[in-house]
Amino acid sequence: MSSEPLRxxxxxxxxxxxxVTKILQNESERITRRAGRPIRxxxxxxxxxxxxxxxxxxxxxxxxxxxxxxxxxDIDVVLQLIGGINPAWDIMWRLVDAGKDIITANKALxxxxxxxxxxxxxxxxxxxxxxxxxxxxxxxxxTINQSMTANQITSIQAILNGTSxxxxxxxxxxxxxxxxxxxxxxxxGYAEADPSMDVDGTDAAQKLIILTQLAFGxxxxxxxxxxxxxxxxxxxxxxxxQELGYTVxxxxxxxxxxxxxxxxxxxxxxxxxxxLAQVDGPFNMIALExxxxxxxxxxxxxxxxxxxASAVVADxxxxxxxxxxxxxxxMDFWNENVQLKLQPPEENTGRYYLRFNVEDKPHVFADIxxxxxxxxINLASVIQHEAPEVADSSAGGEAIVPVVVMTxxxxxxxxxxxxxxxxxxxxxKTPIVRMPVDD
Amino acid sequence: MSSEPLRxxxxxxxxxxxxVTKILQNESERITRRAGRPIRxxxxxxxxxxxxxxxxxxxxxxxxxxxxxxxxxDIDVVLQLIGGINPAWDIMWRLVDAGKDIITANKALxxxxxxxxxxxxxxxxxxxxxxxxxxxxxxxxxTINQSMTANQITSIQAILNGTSxxxxxxxxxxxxxxxxxxxxxxxxGYAEADPSMDVDGTDAAQKLIILTQLAFGxxxxxxxxxxxxxxxxxxxxxxxxQELGYTVxxxxxxxxxxxxxxxxxxxxxxxxxxxLAQVDGPFNMIALExxxxxxxxxxxxxxxxxxxASAVVADxxxxxxxxxxxxxxxMDFWNENVQLKLQPPEENTGRYYLRFNVEDKPHVFADIxxxxxxxxINLASVIQHEAPEVADSSAGGEAIVPVVVMTxxxxxxxxxxxxxxxxxxxxxKTPIVRMPVDD
Numbered sequence: 001m002s003s004e005p006l007r008x009x010x011x012x013x014x015x016x017x018x019x020v021t022k023i024l025q026n027e028s029e030r031i032t033r034r035a036g037r038p039i040r041x042x043x044x045x046x047x048x049x050x051x052x053x054x055x056x057x058x059x060x061x062x063x064x065x066x067x068x069x070x071x072x073x074d075i076d077v078v079l080q081l082i083g084g085i086n087p088a089w090d091i092m093w094r095l096v097d098a099g100k101d102i103i104t105a106n107k108a109l110x111x112x113x114x115x116x117x118x119x120x121x122x123x124x125x126x127x128x129x130x131x132x133x134x135x136x137x138x139x140x141x142x143t144i145n146q147s148m149t150a151n152q153i154t155s156i157q158a159i160l161n162g163t164s165x166x167x168x169x170x171x172x173x174x175x176x177x178x179x180x181x182x183x184x185x186x187x188x189g190y191a192e193a194d195p196s197m198d199v200d201g202t203d204a205a206q207k208l209i210i211l212t213q214l215a216f217g218x219x220x221x222x223x224x225x226x227x228x229x230x231x232x233x234x235x236x237x238x239x240x241x242q243e244l245g246y247t248v249x250x251x252x253x254x255x256x257x258x259x260x261x262x263x264x265x266x267x268x269x270x271x272x273x274x275x276l277a278q279v280d281g282p283f284n285m286i287a288l289e290x291x292x293x294x295x296x297x298x299x300x301x302x303x304x305x306x307x308x309a310s311a312v313v314a315d316x317x318x319x320x321x322x323x324x325x326x327x328x329x330x331m332d333f334w335n336e337n338v339q340l341k342l343q344p345p346e347e348n349t350g351r352y353y354l355r356f357n358v359e360d361k362p363h364v365f366a367d368i369x370x371x372x373x374x375x376x377i378n379l380a381s382v383i384q385h386e387a388p389e390v391a392d393s394s395a396g397g398e399a400i401v402p403v404v405v406m407t408x409x410x411x412x413x414x415x416x417x418x419x420x421x422x423x424x425x426x427x428x429k430t431p432i433v434r435m436p437v438d439d
Numbered sequence: 440m441s442s443e444p445l446r447x448x449x450x451x452x453x454x455x456x457x458x459v460t461k462i463l464q465n466e467s468e469r470i471t472r473r474a475g476r477p478i479r480x481x482x483x484x485x486x487x488x489x490x491x492x493x494x495x496x497x498x499x500x501x502x503x504x505x506x507x508x509x510x511x512x513d514i515d516v517v518l519q520l521i522g523g524i525n526p527a528w529d530i531m532w533r534l535v536d537a538g539k540d541i542i543t544a545n546k547a548l549x550x551x552x553x554x555x556x557x558x559x560x561x562x563x564x565x566x567x568x569x570x571x572x573x574x575x576x577x578x579x580x581x582t583i584n585q586s587m588t589a590n591q592i593t594s595i596q597a598i599l600n601g602t603s604x605x606x607x608x609x610x611x612x613x614x615x616x617x618x619x620x621x622x623x624x625x626x627x628g629y630a631e632a633d634p635s636m637d638v639d640g641t642d643a644a645q646k647l648i649i650l651t652q653l654a655f656g657x658x659x660x661x662x663x664x665x666x667x668x669x670x671x672x673x674x675x676x677x678x679x680x681q682e683l684g685y686t687v688x689x690x691x692x693x694x695x696x697x698x699x700x701x702x703x704x705x706x707x708x709x710x711x712x713x714x715l716a717q718v719d720g721p722f723n724m725i726a727l728e729x730x731x732x733x734x735x736x737x738x739x740x741x742x743x744x745x746x747x748a749s750a751v752v753a754d755x756x757x758x759x760x761x762x763x764x765x766x767x768x769x770m771d772f773w774n775e776n777v778q779l780k781l782q783p784p785e786e787n788t789g790r791y792y793l794r795f796n797v798e799d800k801p802h803v804f805a806d807i808x809x810x811x812x813x814x815x816i817n818l819a820s821v822i823q824h825e826a827p828e829v830a831d832s833s834a835g836g837e838a839i840v841p842v843v844v845m846t847x848x849x850x851x852x853x854x855x856x857x858x859x860x861x862x863x864x865x866x867x868k869t870p871i872v873r874m875p876v877d878d
Contacts (some may be wrong), residue, residue, distance in 0.1 A: 001551070023731055033589045036769060112705045131586070137732040139586030146579030146762065148587075150462055150752030207722055275738070278717055292462055293576040293739065293749040299714070300735030310732035313589030321769045323585065323762050330475055330760045 002287075005038040006320050009069040011045045011091065013053060013062075014079035016105055016132070019309030020316075021055045031313065035320035065090055070098045077319050080104040081311060089113055094127075097123045101324070103315045105132035105308060107376060111206035115219050118331070121219065122237040127328035129315035134207040135160060135284045137313070138300040138308030143288065146215045147326055151290030153215040156257040157438065160207040162282035162302040163198035166190045168267075169280045172238045172247075174210055178231065190282050200229035201250065201265040208252035208265060211286075214331070216254070216261060218340045226345045226412070228265035233267055237355055239270055240317045240383060240404045244353075246276040251438060260343035269353050269437040276438070287379050346413030348436075351380065353406055355433040356383040356422070360399040364427045368403065371425075375418035400429050446475040446506040446758050450530065451520035452492060452501075453678055453733045455571070457543055458748030459518060459755075460494045466482040470752065474759035482508050505530055516758050520545040526568055528552055535567075540763070542754045544571035544747060550645035554658050557770070564768035568754035571832070573646040574599060574723045576746030578740040578753070582727065583653045586595045590729030592654040594694040595726075596877065599646040601721035601741040602637035603669045603689040605629045607706075608719045611677045611686075617670065629721050636654050638687065639668035640704040647691035647704060650725075655693070655700060665703035665784045665851070672706055676794060676872055679822060679843045683792075690877060699782035707878040708792050708838060715877070723792050785852030787875075790819065791843055794872040795861070799838040802865045807842065810864075814857035817847040839868050845876065 009023075010017050021266040024031060024041055032038045044057055045066050068335070069075055070091075078100045082088050088109050095102055096117070104110070110117070110133055121128050131141045144153065159165050165187060170181045182199070197203045205227050208307035213219050230250050241248050246269035255262040270277040275297050279285040284302030291297050301307035318324035358364045371381060407415075419432055446465075449456050458530075463470060467778055471477045483496055484505050491667060496852035508514055509530075517539045521527050527548050535556070543549070549556070549572055560567050570580045574597070583592065598604050609620045621638070624630035634641045635710055644666045652658050669689050682688050685708035694701040709716040714736050718724040723741030728734050740746035797803045808818060822843040858871055 019731075027589075027591075031589070034769065078716045138735060139582055142581065142586055142632065143578055145756065147581055147753050148749070149756045150466075150470070150749045152466075153471065188600050275714075276621075277719065278714065279714075290744045290749065292458075292752070294743070294746055296577060296736075296737075296739030298737055301733050304733070306731045307733055310587070311727065313731070314586050317588045317769075318585065323765045323769075324764070326760050328760045330756075330762075352687065 002435070003037065005040040006035065006077060007040050007042040007075050007315065008077045008079060009043040009072075009075045010041060010154065011066060011081045012071065013044055013046045013055075014081065015305045016308045017044070017079070017081040017291045018054050019305035020081070020312050021057070021133065022306075023313050025055065031317065032297055037320060039316065039320065042075055043072070045069055068095050073409055075100060075341075077103065077316065079104065079316065079334070081133065081312070082106070085109055085112060089189045091115065092117055093120065096124050096126055097179045099124065099126060101127050101129075101319050101337075103319065105130070105310055105312060106229040107133040107203070107206045107210060111209040111222060113182055113212060114210060116213055122329065123422050123433050127325045129318060129324045129328070131315050132217060132311035134210055136300070136302040136303065137284060137297075138286065138298050138306060139311070140211065140215065140286045141296055142327075143212065143298060144318075145331055148288065148290050148293065151292045152256070153288060153290050155277060155289045156208075156211055156215060156253070156286060158208070158211070158252045158286040159249055159276060159279050159284050160204040160252050160302065161194060161198050161201075162284055163191045164204070165284075166282040168233075168238065168250065169231075171235055172242065175235065176237055180231060194247060201227045202398065204227075204250060205265045208254060208263065212254045212261065214261065216256065216340055218261065220261065220263060220342050226266060227346070228266045230267055234433070235349060236402065237353075237435070238358075240355060240402070241435075243396055244269070244406065245272055245381065245403075246270060246274060248435065249279070251276065257343055258305055259339060260341050262343045264345065264348060264436075265337060266270055267435050269435055270412065271438070274438070287384055305397045346411065346416060348412045351407055351409055351410055351437040351439060352415060353404070353435045353437060356403045356428055357400050357430040358403055359427045359429065361399045361427060365403060367425055368422065371421050372407070372418050375414045375421075377410045377414055380407050380408050381406045442476065444479040445474065446479050446481040446512045446514050447516050447755065448482040448484065448511075448516045449480060449520060449848060450508065452494075453520065453749045454744045455751060456483070456518070456520040456610045458744035459751050460496070462748055462752050463743075466493065470756065474756045476759060477773050478755065478759065481514055482511070486617055498504060505619065509533050515540065518755065518799060519545065520751070521545070522547060523725045524548055524551060524553060531556055532559065534819060535563050535565055535747060538563065538565060539782055540566050540568075540757065540758050541585060541750055542568045544569070544751060546572040546642070546649060548647045550648040550661060552565045552651060553649060561768065564757065566764045568763045568767070569649075569748035569758060570663055570754050571747050574725060574737075575739070575741045575743060577723055577725065577737050577738055577810070578743065578750070579650065579725045579727075580653065581766075583650065586771055587729050589728065589874055590731045591695070591727050592727060595647075595650055595654060595689045595692070596715060596729045597647070597680070597725040598688055598715060598718050599643040599691050599725075599741065600637050600640075602687055603643070604633060604670060604718065604723075605702065605721040606638065607669060607672075607677065607687055607689065610672075610674055611681065612718075614674065615673055617672060635866070638670040639665045641668075643689060643691045644704045645692060647702065651693045651700065651702065655695065655779055657700065659700065659702060659746060659781050663781055665787070667705045669706055669869050673872070677842065677873070678792065679841070680792060680874075681842075682822065683708070683820070683845065684711055685785050686711060687874065688715055688718070690715065696782055699780050701782045702786050703784065703787060703875075706874050708874055713877070785850065785855060787851045788848055790846055790848055790876040790878060791854060792843070792874045792876060795842045796804070796839050796866055797842055798866045798868065798870040799840045800866060804842060806864055806866065807861065811846070811857050812859050814853045816849045816853055816857055817844045819847050
């Protein structure tokens with residue numbers, strides 16, 4: 001065992017940085033033994049030196065100037081734990097220039113600039129480890145990079161946003177509206193003050209882009225995939241779906257279809273008995289399929305201070321042991337399938353759940369099925385409930401009733417065309433709700 | 440990329456060896472890219488050279504003499520894929536002596552002699568990789584050895600025997616007896632001709648011993664832990680348990696209780712909604728808890744040709760990349776907690792399911808509760824069904840009725856003492872059925 005300590009700098013002492021500091025301070029004997037050498041926190045960079053902290057650090061360790069870290073040749077590894085693109089992007093690039101190995105949890109940055117950063121680090125002979133960037137405490141990065149190397153991965157279906165999953169679970173369990181549950185989630189710390197990136201599907205899509213690049217060697221731009229969040233879902237839909245034998249989950253999906261990648265992030269109907277349907281609350285789950293291994297599942301806390309810190313510290317031990325460097329340089333499949341293309345979203349096929357709010361008049365249902373039929377969309381099942389709303393005098397006294405249909409297999413393109421025509425029906429009172437079904 | 444091929448020998452061309460050969464032959468481009476160098480199958484050792492094989496190998500590659508492999512200095516890595524203790528134990532030892540790195544799936548050998556073999560390999564500067572030895576395609580070894588290194592693992596609860604899980608699932612789904620389902624499992628290839636090691640809990644216990652040594656650094660002898668299989672379970676118990684809101688699973692459990700390890704392999708009642716209750720058929724699942732990460736779950740195929748081959752080939756790529764060697768030498772926690780002791784089985788505490796088959800006479804139930812009460816065991820709930828059997832004239836015309844009780848928390852020792860007394864009741868017609876409850 002080398003007795004020379006590994007000198008580490010932490011940039012950002014937010015939730016995760018604090019968790020990492022706790023583990024390194026409180027479990028130093030354990031971490032030293034597993035890393036094969038002591039790990040010393042040499043510097044911690046924060047914005048505000050005066051702010052009260054959960055952890056105590058020597059005065060010369062806590063600094064507010066990132067340049068000191070970049071310029072210090074004695075710092076071996078940097079835990080870059082600030083989020084967002086700027087200034088993280090510039091800091092990361094210059095840390096690589098300065099010859100540091102980097103550990104990060106910044107999914108937005110890796111989604112956007114992972115390929116450039118990784119090439120830069122390879123050129124400089126450094127490594128970047130990022131287990132904490134996707135699914136927090138669930139080791140999905142090392143599973144793809146190491147455990148599944150015998151396989152061509154054929155599909156990943158995942159619950160990657162704990163906030164959305166918590167909200168969906170609570171809406172159904174408490175018969176509550178989206179807005180009420182969001183407020184509760186914010187109070188409990190499961191949702192941020194500005195939750196938009198979580199609930200609109202962006203966070204899950206960023207993580208999906210990273211997993212796709214690892215599993216399929218192809219960088220797909222975030223803006224080119226279908227992305228729908230849970231922020232427009234109504235309790236009624238969750239209830240109808242339940243009745244049909246499914247649960248709604250915000251699924252991030254990538255699937256190899258010939259030489260194309262089908263990719264999307266959408267609220268999706270999952271059969272009750274499937275593992276993905278059974279993940280409740282703020283947990284994540286990844287269902288990964290490979291051509292040799294078949295189907296496997298990984299689940300656990302996708303966020304949270306200590307779960308994410310667990311992943312960061314595991315990466316740090318991997319760097320200390322020398323494993324992260326080997327994994328990083330062997331991560332050549334990051335660019336191996338450049339011939340793969342994104343499947344145009346309109347060619348995505350599957351079954352769909354549709355809800356129409358219509359006037360309770362003769363022929364309304366016939367009009368809908370007629371238009372769907374003209375576009376080659378066949379119905380597998382229909383639910384029509386009693387009118388939930390009082391007659392609306394402005395609508396001529398007719399009640400508004402929800403009509404829920406499940407289609408047979410069709411394409412997103414056909415459905416869009418049919419919807420454009422359906423939208424023009426005078427009897428249709430609100431936008432059509434559409435969700436794909438996981439088959 | 441080194442163009443020098445890695446020269447590999449395979450010992451044993453059974454199910455797993457054949458699967459590994461298929462991947463290496465059919466996906467050589469993929470494997471070469473990920474390993475950073477070509478992997479060449481130099482030798483394959485079989486017992487019978489004449490036997491027809493699913494894979495074709497050059498005549499000079501297929502041999503029936505293991506000594507050739509041991510003596511060949513050009514062979515870098517050996518995939519030791521024969522099961523059982525002998526002759527695998529001797530072969531492994533001599534392979535290490537000869538300076539080979541070894542990959543194995545032999546859980547029986549690692550359970551019994553893993554510590555000695557691992558020290559020997561460390562002394563010789565070689566490595567042993569064994570992802571395939573536990574849970575087949577589910578990467579639980581690398582999860583413990585690498586991904587969870589920031590944690591003190593606090594508990595592992597696992598379904599580690601797919602055969603048993605398949606049988607339990609089918610018994611309940613088809614309302615069938617153990618014997619009938621076992622026969623069906625054998626026909627489907629989910630159970631071997633001699634299934635005793637699977638159904639009596641030995642296989643799960645061997646895997647638990649390996650996981651315990653990795654997670655807690657302590658070698659516990661197989662024979663010292665409580666082990667009960669599924670071979671004595673009756674359909675009736677599965678049904679009563681279902682009614683109580685639980686599912687029976689053969690759980691392998693290790694849990695840190697103070698400075699002791701609670702360990703056992705037993706059919707166990709798991710609440711319906713828990714992840715472990717929802718694993719059906721021949722799948723495995725490991726629920727792993729760590730002091731930083733919290734609860735995580737891993738599931739997938741625990742056996743099968745290609746799933747197990749996937750794990751073996753991943754280990755082979757790890758050896759080619761150099762990662763396996765680092766992991767093996769960092770695996771020092773294999774011996775870190777020597778002060779931990781096995782909790783004496785009679786001190787295991789928990790709630791229990793008990794079934795008594797008794798004569799339908801006055802006072803019988805009072806007699807039972809009286810004895811349980813005397814031993815400090817309180818009842819949480821009771822089910823008494825209609826008599827399922829016709830009155831037995833030899834029993835004086837009294838019907839035999841099952842009485843099912845769920846106890847409050849107690850110790851295995853108290854229960855044993857109570858059972859010894861209960862067994863003497865004349866009204867008790869068959870041995871008491873006892874299963875712990877997972878709380």
